[in-house]
Amino acid sequence: MKCFNIRWAATRILALLLLAGFGVPTHAQEYPxxxxxxxxxxxxxxxxxxxxxxxxxxxxxxxxxxxxxxxxxxxxxxxxxxxxxxxxxxxxxxxxxxxxxxxxxxxxxxxxxxxxxxxxxxxxxxxxxxAFTFGVAPSSPIKSMQELVAHLKAKGDKASYGVSGPFQTVSGHLFKTVTETKATAVRYRSTPDIHRDLLAGLLDYMIADAPYTLAPAKEGRLRLLAVATAERSSVAPDLPGMREAGVPGFDLxxxxxxxxxxxxxxxxxxxxxxxxxxxxxxxxxxxxxxxxxxxxxxxxxxxxxxxxxxxxxxxxxxxxxxxxxxx
Amino acid sequence: MDLDLFQHLATGFGAALSLKNIGFALLGCLLGTLVGVLPGIGPIPTIAMLLPISFGLEPLSALIMLAGIYYGAQYGGSTTSILVNMPGEASSIVTCIDGHQMAKQGRAGAALGVAALGSFFAGCFGTVFIAAFGLPLAIFALRFNSPEYFSLMILGLVTATVLAHGSVVKAIGMVLVGLMLGIVGTDVDTGLQRYTFGISAIWDGIDFLPLVIGMFGIVEIVRNLEQPAAQQIAVNTRIKGIWPTRKDFRDSWRPVLRGTALGSILGILPGGGALLSSFASYTVEKKIAKNPSRFGKGAIEGVAGPESANNAASQTSFIPLLTLGFPSNAIMALMMGAMIIHGIEPGSAVMTKRPDLFWGMIASMWIGNLMLLVINLPLIGIWVRLLSVPYRLLYPAILLFCLIGVYSTNTTAAQLVLTAAFAVFGYVMFRLGCEPAPLVLGFILGPLMEENLRRSLVLARGDWMIFIERPISATLLLLTVIVLGLIIFPQLRRKREETFQE
Structure with a gap:
C-alpha cells in the first residue's frame, strides 16, 4: 500500500512537472x-x-x-x-x-x-x-575639431587620449585612421576616470557618450567639439556632426x-x-x-x-x- | 563664511525637515539597514532597483531616500560583521577582526553600541565637514590622478600587513595571493583574458562576494560546527550586558576621533576611499596602542576606529559628486544618474542654482544619521538575543542568506560554485594560521594598483620618474618607504614583538 502511495505521488509529481514544462501551449491571444x-x-x-x-x-x-x-x-x-x-x-x-x-x-x-x-x-x-562626443579640457586652447586635428598632427605620438571599452577603442582608432594622426590610447575603467586625467592635462582629448558628457559640458568642465555621427544629433543640436566639423568618413x-x-x-x-x-x-x-x-x-x-x-x-x-x- | 554656513544649513534643514522628506529619509534608512544586514544584497542593486520608482518623486525626496539606503547599509553591514563574522561589504571587513571576537566573548552589545555611536559621531562630523570645506577639498581631490593612485595603493598594501595578528610573512603571503586572485579576468589594458582557463564565469574577474562570503562567512560556520554542540552558539560565553560600559567609552572616544578624521579625508578620494580609511584606521589604532597584542582578540578600538572611519568616508564621498559632478564610487555614479534623470546637472551649479537641494541633501544626511542611531540602538538588544538561538537553528539560516546574496548578484550558479571553492580554500588557510583580511585587501587594491601603474607608465611613455616628479605621489611613496623601514628594521620599532609576532 505504501509502495503504491509513493508511486501514485511520483506519477502525480511527474504529471505536474510535465504540465508545467511542456503541457501549456503558448497562445498569442492570451499573451502575456x-x-x-x-x-x-x-x-x-x-x-x-x-x-x-x-x-x-x-x-x-x-x-x-x-x-x-x-x-x-x-x-x-x-x-x-x-x-x-x-x-x-x-x-x-x-x-x-x-x-x-x-x-x-x-x-x-x-x-x-x-x-x-x-x-x-x-x-x-x-x-x-x-550619441558619442569629442571633448577637450576647458583650459585647452583647442576650440574645434580642425584645431584638434592640427594639434594632434603637431604632437604626433606624444599625444594621448583615454578609452574605456570597445566602443571608444574602435572609435579612437577610426579617428586616427581618418585624420592620419598618431595619438596613444590610454585605457581606463570608466569615463569619469578619463575625464579626471583630461582635466589634469594628462590627456589631449576624450571620446565619450553624450549621457555622460552633456552635463559637465554645460557646467564648463569639459569642452565638446563635435558629435561622433556624420550629421548633427538632436541630443546636442549645438554641436557639429563629423562631416560638418571637417572629419568626413566618421559616423559612429x-x-x-x-x-x-x-x-x-x-x-x-x-x-x-x-x-x-x-x-x-x-x-x-x-x-x-x-x-x-x-x-x-x-x-x-x-x-x-x-x-x-x-x-x-x-x-x-x-x-x-x-x-x-x-x- | 561662518554666517553663510549657518544660513545655508538653515535653508537645508528647512527643505529636509518637511514631513514628506523625513518619511523618505526614514524609508531609505530602514531599507539600507535591511540590505546591509542581509549578506550579499548590497546598496548598489537596491538603489538601481528603486531608481525607476524614484522618477516619480520630487528630486530632493528621491535623493534623500537613495542616500539613506547608502549610509543605512554602512550601519547594517557592521552588524553582520560583528555577529556572524560576515562582512556585507569591503569596508566592514576590518570590523570582523575584532568585532566578532568581542561577540564571541559575549560583548556583541558593546561592539554594536560603539559601532553605532562612533558611526553617528562620524556622520555628524562628516556632514559639517562637507558643508564647510566641500569645494576646496573636491578641488584637491582632483589632483589625484593615475600616478597618485598607484602610490596610494602601494602605501595601502604595505600597511595591510599590519592587519594580521599572526606572522608578517604569512600576511605578506596572503596579500600576494590576493593580488593574484585580483588579476584574474579580462585585462583592462589589452582586453586579453588572464587566468580564466576558459571559464566564462570569471571572464570579468572574480566577484567580491563569493570571495568574502566563502572565506569569512562559511569558514566561520564550519569553525563553529567543529566545536562540541554545547559550545556551538556563535557566542560561546555568557552575554555580558547589552550596552558598552564606561570603560568601553573611555577606550573608544579617541579611536572614534582619529577614525573620523581619517575617513573624512580618505572618503573624498575616488575608488577605494571608504575601504582604505577603515584599514588605515585599524592600522593606526594598532600602531599607537599601548598593548597591540590585544588586537585581533576583541579590542574595542579595532571596532570604534574603523567603523567611524568608514561612515565618515561614506559621507564625504558625496563631496566630489555634489561639488564637481565626479562620482567617487559606483553608488555615487548611480546617484549622479538619478540627478541627471531629475533634470539636475551634478556639479558646482547645484550649489548656486538649487541651494535648497544641495543643502537639503546635506541636512538630510545628519537627519539620516540620527534616524539610524534611533533605529539601531533598540535593535542591538534583538541582535544580541539572536545569538542565543541554538546554533543548529541559526547556521542554516545564515547559510541560506549567504547563498541567496551571492546568487542574486548576477543570478548565475557559477557564483555559488566559486563561493564553495573559496570556503574550502579559506578553511585550509584558517588551519594554516593565515588570515583572510590581508588577502581581501590585496584582492581589491591589487588590480587598481596594476591598472594605475600601467596607465601612468603609458602616459609617461615608460618614464618611471612620473611617480617621483609629482609631489603628492612622491610624498606617498616616501611614507611607504618609512612604513617598510619600520617593518624591515625591527630595531627602529619600540615594541617589535608586540606589533607583529605575538
Missing amino acids: SKDIRIVIGFAAGTGVDVIARFFANKLQPLAGKPVIVENKVGAIGNIGAEAVARARPDGYTMLIAPGNSTMASNPHLFKKLPFDPAKDFAPVSPLLRL SSWFGAWLPANTPPEIVAKVNKWYGTILSQEDSKAFIKSIGAEPFPGSPEVLRAHTVSETAKWGKLIRDAGLPQQ
Whole structure:
C-alpha cells in the first residue's frame, strides 16, 4: 500500500512537472499570462540597467503583468544574451542590449560566441540611439575639431587620449585612421576616470557618450567639439556632426534594441513591438530619453534585423582595422 | 563664511525637515539597514532597483531616500560583521577582526553600541565637514590622478600587513595571493583574458562576494560546527550586558576621533576611499596602542576606529559628486544618474542654482544619521538575543542568506560554485594560521594598483620618474618607504614583538 502511495505521488509529481514544462501551449491571444523577464548582460546601476529598468517600468501597464529586470552579468553582455538565446521562445524572456556591442561587435571580439546573433534571436524593436562626443579640457586652447586635428598632427605620438571599452577603442582608432594622426590610447575603467586625467592635462582629448558628457559640458568642465555621427544629433543640436566639423568618413553611435528568442510566435513579437512603439511615442518617455542624452529609435522588427546586419559588417571591419584581439 | 554656513544649513534643514522628506529619509534608512544586514544584497542593486520608482518623486525626496539606503547599509553591514563574522561589504571587513571576537566573548552589545555611536559621531562630523570645506577639498581631490593612485595603493598594501595578528610573512603571503586572485579576468589594458582557463564565469574577474562570503562567512560556520554542540552558539560565553560600559567609552572616544578624521579625508578620494580609511584606521589604532597584542582578540578600538572611519568616508564621498559632478564610487555614479534623470546637472551649479537641494541633501544626511542611531540602538538588544538561538537553528539560516546574496548578484550558479571553492580554500588557510583580511585587501587594491601603474607608465611613455616628479605621489611613496623601514628594521620599532609576532 505504501509502495503504491509513493508511486501514485511520483506519477502525480511527474504529471505536474510535465504540465508545467511542456503541457501549456503558448497562445498569442492570451499573451502575456504571467510575469515577463527582461534579461540584461550588465550589472545593476550601469547605463544599460537604467535603460532596461525604464522600459520594464513602462511595459508593465501595457502588458498588465509584472515585468522584471534580471542582471546576468559578464563577458561584455554575452552571458545575458546567451541566457535569452537558450530561453523558451514564448515571449516571457526578453533581451535588452546595446546592439552595436552585444550583436554587432561581440561576434568579432570573441572567437567562440555562445550564441548566434543572426539565428538565435527574433528581433523585436530598436529602442534608442546614444550619441558619442569629442571633448577637450576647458583650459585647452583647442576650440574645434580642425584645431584638434592640427594639434594632434603637431604632437604626433606624444599625444594621448583615454578609452574605456570597445566602443571608444574602435572609435579612437577610426579617428586616427581618418585624420592620419598618431595619438596613444590610454585605457581606463570608466569615463569619469578619463575625464579626471583630461582635466589634469594628462590627456589631449576624450571620446565619450553624450549621457555622460552633456552635463559637465554645460557646467564648463569639459569642452565638446563635435558629435561622433556624420550629421548633427538632436541630443546636442549645438554641436557639429563629423562631416560638418571637417572629419568626413566618421559616423559612429551606440544603439539599443529588444530581442526575443528565435522561433517566438510572430504574433507575440508583433504585440511586444507595438508596446515599444507606444512607449517610444509617449511624451514622458521622450523627455526621459532626452534627459539621458539619447534619442528614440522606433521601428519594426525588420528595421532592427536589417540594422543589426549592416552594423555587424561595419563593426567587423572597424574592429579588424583597429587590431583588437579576439578572445 | 561662518554666517553663510549657518544660513545655508538653515535653508537645508528647512527643505529636509518637511514631513514628506523625513518619511523618505526614514524609508531609505530602514531599507539600507535591511540590505546591509542581509549578506550579499548590497546598496548598489537596491538603489538601481528603486531608481525607476524614484522618477516619480520630487528630486530632493528621491535623493534623500537613495542616500539613506547608502549610509543605512554602512550601519547594517557592521552588524553582520560583528555577529556572524560576515562582512556585507569591503569596508566592514576590518570590523570582523575584532568585532566578532568581542561577540564571541559575549560583548556583541558593546561592539554594536560603539559601532553605532562612533558611526553617528562620524556622520555628524562628516556632514559639517562637507558643508564647510566641500569645494576646496573636491578641488584637491582632483589632483589625484593615475600616478597618485598607484602610490596610494602601494602605501595601502604595505600597511595591510599590519592587519594580521599572526606572522608578517604569512600576511605578506596572503596579500600576494590576493593580488593574484585580483588579476584574474579580462585585462583592462589589452582586453586579453588572464587566468580564466576558459571559464566564462570569471571572464570579468572574480566577484567580491563569493570571495568574502566563502572565506569569512562559511569558514566561520564550519569553525563553529567543529566545536562540541554545547559550545556551538556563535557566542560561546555568557552575554555580558547589552550596552558598552564606561570603560568601553573611555577606550573608544579617541579611536572614534582619529577614525573620523581619517575617513573624512580618505572618503573624498575616488575608488577605494571608504575601504582604505577603515584599514588605515585599524592600522593606526594598532600602531599607537599601548598593548597591540590585544588586537585581533576583541579590542574595542579595532571596532570604534574603523567603523567611524568608514561612515565618515561614506559621507564625504558625496563631496566630489555634489561639488564637481565626479562620482567617487559606483553608488555615487548611480546617484549622479538619478540627478541627471531629475533634470539636475551634478556639479558646482547645484550649489548656486538649487541651494535648497544641495543643502537639503546635506541636512538630510545628519537627519539620516540620527534616524539610524534611533533605529539601531533598540535593535542591538534583538541582535544580541539572536545569538542565543541554538546554533543548529541559526547556521542554516545564515547559510541560506549567504547563498541567496551571492546568487542574486548576477543570478548565475557559477557564483555559488566559486563561493564553495573559496570556503574550502579559506578553511585550509584558517588551519594554516593565515588570515583572510590581508588577502581581501590585496584582492581589491591589487588590480587598481596594476591598472594605475600601467596607465601612468603609458602616459609617461615608460618614464618611471612620473611617480617621483609629482609631489603628492612622491610624498606617498616616501611614507611607504618609512612604513617598510619600520617593518624591515625591527630595531627602529619600540615594541617589535608586540606589533607583529605575538
